[in-house]
Amino acid sequence: MTALVPRRARRLASLAEALLTPHGMDRYLELVDPMLVRREIRGLVTDVRRQTPDTVTLTIRPSRAWRGHIAGQYVRVTVEIDGVRRTRCYSPAGSEHDESLELTIKADPQGLVSRHLNRTVTIGSVLGLSTPDGEFTLPSPRPRRILLLSGGSGITPVLSMLRTLADEKHEGDLAFLHYSNGAEDALYRAELADLARRLPGLRVVHAFTHAKTGGDLHGFFSKEHLAETAPWYPDAETFLCGPKPLMDSVREVFEADGLGAHLHTEEFTPPALTFDTENAEGQVRFARSGREFANSGKPLLEQAEEAGLSPEHGCRMGICFSCTQIKTSGCVRNAKTGETSSEENEEIQLCISVPVGDVEINA
């Protein structure tokens, strides 16, 4: 009998879909309550809290289609601003064993979405969500020794890992080294202290880059900080997320020690992309929409937008793949890696692909 219920429910659902063709059930359900949708994922904000003046921490109850996340992954969050849907990637900060979703969003002074979220989200707001994505995750079985390293709002994916490990009662050596400007910017201080009490193998270290006192360590990242926090780090797997300067200096130390393979990173700050807008040549053609314009040397996403098109996109920095389209002909340079490719019918990310001469996109 219990097995029959879902089957019957499924049959009812497909009957409803057939009756509500061509729009489908969700387009009717959402008019009653946006959280009722079945195919898309939405999230209802159930709690809003401010840990620091320029961040907001949201607790979110995802709708039915949500299947949870893996610690370290990110989700695409969509909001409507002045009638336009905007999407950005954020890493959930909660344990992967939690049913609710926790996001901490720092307001970037130039960031449209992050500022909007900081200013306008209240309990009861509904956000658009995607299925989680990303390769920055803990291996299983879990390594015995783990070092988690983060800076600023890069704390979220590694905190998610830490909370997951805590839920799993991880028994090996665990260290968490977090960089912030000073006490007023240190996110999740109380939670981290609480975790350190609960998990005997865990050591939490707060490093303040701008304050001279109040932290466990002071100043920018150095090999000494590393040795101080986790003397066993050469035997550990290290997970790192934070601003670019921090990432660079950690990478340098690990490379020098030949430990590059044990360092796992997630980039959330856009890499400094370099474009040559002076010497750009060729024509860019978007075949499906019939738009053609002269190559300005900027990434294709920006050029398309300047030409009045609005291709789908998310992060605008080459990590989420929302902007992937088929390039039918021509050559593009990947602004992140500098590699060029001129294969026909290959998938490219519009936000980081710069045309080299004539290019045609099937969009």
Add this chain to the structure above:
Amino acid sequence: MTGLQDKLTPAQVEEFGREMDEVRQRIVADLGQADVDYIHNVIKTQRALEVAGRGLLFAGFFPPAWVAGVTALSVAKILDNMEIGHNVMHGQYDWTRDPALSSQKFEWDTVAPSENWRHSHNYIHHTYTNILDKDRDIGYGVLRMDPAQKWNPYYLGNPVYATLLALFFQWGVMLHDLEVDRVVKGERTWAENKPVLRKIVRKAGRQVGKDYVLFPLLTGPLAPLTFLGNATANLTRNLWAFSIIFCGHFPADVESFTEEETENESRGQWYLRQILGSANITGGKLFHIMTGNLSHQIEHHLFPDIPARRYPEIAGEVRAICEKYGLPYNTGPLHKQLFSVAKKIVKLALPWNGEPRTPATVESDKTLRAA
């Protein structure tokens, strides 16, 4: 170019094109929340009417409920096809990046699959508006709608074909994409039609399934009444859509063009052709909404990707620009435009070639040069 377009000097055409571009830019810069709220409201109304209509048909044994149900459903289908479907699929709301309002993803409540229609309508018709042998909307490959189409005895049936097309308009639009006339002439092969056909069968199957099988069955003993109700709603929508669409391009005085005339068109000339090849219908606010603002066919043809709710707001300006350049602005009440179309359909059944094509009157060269 010949005809009216010769009356404007190249410099004037260019200036005229620039003025049109300015109208467009001003609206585009102003798009925002109000436009999204508007379309969301229309969608809400449409869905509510549909649910109400379907619901009322469950009480279809009670004649007032049946009539109310059919009315609600007819209005829902008209809104879905015209103010929502037609406009969304033109990309008018693509800038919102809302997948539910995306021109590439939207599907409408009619048997014609949106993907085929986007090709025949958005691309072919809107690019080659009123160019004979290129714009397949002239007579839909079935009717003789322009004196320049060569007469043959088949066209004696013009009024009959038009009546059938009006009654079964959704099926006509669906078959339109198969370009059967071109297959008959050997310009297109059946193999080329396969993918189009596959989509048609799928889409039509679903539409027929819900309107003529599932909903009637669900109402049990009332099945015949529900069937009839759904058929009536589809018919009402067909007649309405046909009327509005035919009034958009076929009243007297609307011009058509030849391929040679329109070779190497400039942007200004393209705008000019859209104006000369389209006609408006006058009416109140509700009327405009029910036509999907295609009562502003002229504005729609100038700016097919601007949200249609903006057309009434720019109509005055477009008209003033037309007056300034001595261009016609074809408009009139529904009955007048419909009558004009009907007359044409009947006249062109005969080997009548019309008066030699006189370009619409331009006030005088003097006024123009002064403009």
